[in-house]
Amino acid sequence: MDDYPLLELFWTMLWFFLWIMWLFLLFKIISDIFRDHELSGWGKAGWLILCLLLPFIGVLVYVIARGTGMTQRETARAREAEGAFQDYIRKSAGPQAGGSGADELARLADLKGKGALTEEEFQKAKAKILA
Structure with missing residues (x-):
């Protein structure tokens, strides 16, 4: 060394x-x-x-x-x-992280009001959000 x-x-x-x-x-x-x-x-x-x-x-x-x-x-x-x-x-x-269920329901109601969704499609999507 x-x-x-x-x-x-x-x-x-x-x-x-x-x-x-x-x-x-x-x-x-x-x-x-x-x-x-x-x-x-x-x-x-x-x-x-x-x-x-x-x-x-x-x-x-x-x-x-x-x-x-x-x-x-x-x-x-x-x-x-x-x-x-x-x-x-x-x-x-996905869309759930961007807003609450109420926001999603409002968006769906708006689409239904514009005629983009039928009543049946609206009810299915609403049930999916509330589930």
């Missing part, structure tokens, strides 16, 4: 964690390249080749050239996912 002093261990761990952070950044950039719908196929291939053949330079150039766009694309993806999730919740909850 005396052959490897504490400062050397610190520097080794620092470089190891920096390398891991760089790998995370590389994978984030590669996923951004493939998810970007505005970038052409040749553009994607060029960026991918640059990031894989000259990894440190490629990652640095990509972050400088397209870093702002990465943030905007990620934000748009998050908003889209949140919207889809909210739509799923609304769809799954």
Whole structure:
């Protein structure tokens, strides 16, 4: 243990964690390249080749050239996912979650008054709500 002093261990761990952070950044950039719908196929291939053949330079150039766009694309993806999730919740909850039984009965009476529902359909729907 005396052959490897504490400062050397610190520097080794620092470089190891920096390398891991760089790998995370590389994978984030590669996923951004493939998810970007505005970038052409040749553009994607060029960026991918640059990031894989000259990894440190490629990652640095990509972050400088397209870093702002990465943030905007990620934000748009998050908003889209949140919207889809909210739509799923609304769809799954159904009309009962949006209002009370009285609101549903009022809506049914309105539909019956407009002639959209027959008396028989109204009674069936009313029994379903009251059950």
